[in-house]
Amino acid sequence: MSTCHNHQHCIDSALNNAENLCQAAGARLTPLRKQVLELIWQSHKPMGAYDLINMLADVSEKTIAPPTVYRALDFLLEVGLIHRINSLNAYIGCMEPSTKHPSYFLICTQCHTASECNDNGLSEQINNLSQENDFVIEKQWLEVLGLCRNCQIQTSV
Amino acid sequence: MSTCHNHQHCIDSALNNAENLCQAAGARLTPLRKQVLELIWQSHKPMGAYDLINMLADVSEKTIAPPTVYRALDFLLEVGLIHRINSLNAYIGCMEPSTKHPSYFLICTQCHTASECNDNGLSEQINNLSQENDFVIEKQWLEVLGLCRNCQIQTSV
DNA sequence: GACCTATTTGTTATTTTATAACATTTGATG
DNA sequence: CATCAAATGTTATAAAATAACAAATAGGTC
Numbered sequence: 245m246s247t248c249h250n251h252q253h254c255i256d257s258a259l260n261n262a263e264n265l266c267q268a269a270g271a272r273l274t275p276l277r278k279q280v281l282e283l284i285w286q287s288h289k290p291m292g293a294y295d296l297i298n299m300l301a302d303v304s305e306k307t308i309a310p311p312t313v314y315r316a317l318d319f320l321l322e323v324g325l326i327h328r329i330n331s332l333n334a335y336i337g338c339m340e341p342s343t344k345h346p347s348y349f350l351i352c353t354q355c356h357t358a359s360e361c362n363d364n365g366l367s368e369q370i371n372n373l374s375q376e377n378d379f380v381i382e383k384q385w386l387e388v389l390g391l392c393r394n395c396q397i398q399t400s401v
Numbered sequence: 402m403s404t405c406h407n408h409q410h411c412i413d414s415a416l417n418n419a420e421n422l423c424q425a426a427g428a429r430l431t432p433l434r435k436q437v438l439e440l441i442w443q444s445h446k447p448m449g450a451y452d453l454i455n456m457l458a459d460v461s462e463k464t465i466a467p468p469t470v471y472r473a474l475d476f477l478l479e480v481g482l483i484h485r486i487n488s489l490n491a492y493i494g495c496m497e498p499s500t501k502h503p504s505y506f507l508i509c510t511q512c513h514t515a516s517e518c519n520d521n522g523l524s525e526q527i528n529n530l531s532q533e534n535d536f537v538i539e540k541q542w543l544e545v546l547g548l549c550r551n552c553q554i555q556t557s558v
Numbered sequence: 559g560a561c562c563t564a565t566t567t568g569t570t571a572t573t574t575t576a577t578a579a580c581a582t583t584t585g586a587t588g
Numbered sequence: 589c590a591t592c593a594a595a596t597g598t599t600a601t602a603a604a605a606t607a608a609c610a611a612a613t614a615g616g617t618c
Contacts, residue, residue, distance in 0.1 A: 272614085292604080310604080310605070310606080311605090333603085333604060333605095
């Protein structure tokens with residue numbers, strides 16, 4: 245991903261965004277939570293909880309137990325700053341945390357990049373489908389696994 | 402679910418279907434695999450692997466180790482006789498195993514009934530979205546959590 | 559600032575879900 | 589009936605997540 249955009253800028257803006265959102269919502273983006281969010285934003289690939297634990301241990305020079313990270317993840321999920329990729333047991337930064345929205349992802353099985361696609365047409369279709377079934381939506385996840393543009397090229401060479 | 406249809410018929414037809422499909426595909430629906438499929442079809446609720454292990458232990462009077470069940474589940478997933486509900490780490494019988502198709506589910510958070518909805522419009526929408534992103538689909542899952550008709554009524558009383 | 563309370567984080571142990579590695583059995587085929 | 593591949597059994601372990609309780613810390617109130 246660092247090939248096609250300035251990723252440091254990406255991280256910075258995500259963190260700034262997070263600060264603002266939390267402030268507005270009266271939620272506390274503590275150092276730990278911010279650190280976890282920052283680690284998640286290191287890449288555009290979904291990151292496992294235990295990956296984060298290891299990264300935290302590396303950074304902070306003290307071991308971090310699972311509950312610590314899971315609580316930070318729960319907070320970030322709750323506030324909408326990250327999404328969970330269920331098919332991978334992994335977590336990824338939200339591209340548009342300012343508005344609550346469903347979690348739709350295209351996930352490359354080769355390079356593991358996950359790209360969020362907030363598609364209104366798709367949302368409507370799912371809303372309609374739910375209405376037809378008298379079903380009231382609480383949460384929703386779409387996970388599409390496959391090959392991204394880049395990896396199709398690599399693979400076909 | 403047993404309230405609105407003859408569930409034994411449901412199970413029977415699923416098992417028959419499975420027999421035929423496996424025969425046609427040259428896949429072996431062994432007694433164990435059939436038994437696991439039958440247990441999964443006991444309800445329209447997603448069933449955990451360890452639930453199945455316990456049920457098998459009850460039925461067969463001998464303990465069944467995890468790998469045994471997971472291998473049966475892998476087989477059934479492979480052939481397309483069941484789906485995995487990633488958000489619940491659980492497995493459920495496929496309603497239309499004769500054709501390969503994506504896994505779209507409405508899952509009630511109250512009664513835990515999961516209903517598969519094979520919607521072409523939705524499929525097309527997702528295909529379009531993928532094409533726009535030059536993404537080649539391998540697998541896909543949609544999981545919508547919420548309240549089914551019945552449970553809305555129960556809840557609002 | 560001192561005190562109180564709620565929130566957050568630390569810590570230990572355990573649960574839940576899934577797989578690795580190797581042994582044994584079964585079943586189709588020559 | 590001998591052989592080989594596929595399926596199942598067995599033991600141990602990995603990976604993901606949570607329960608339960610203790611300690612620390614941030615905000616609000618006097």
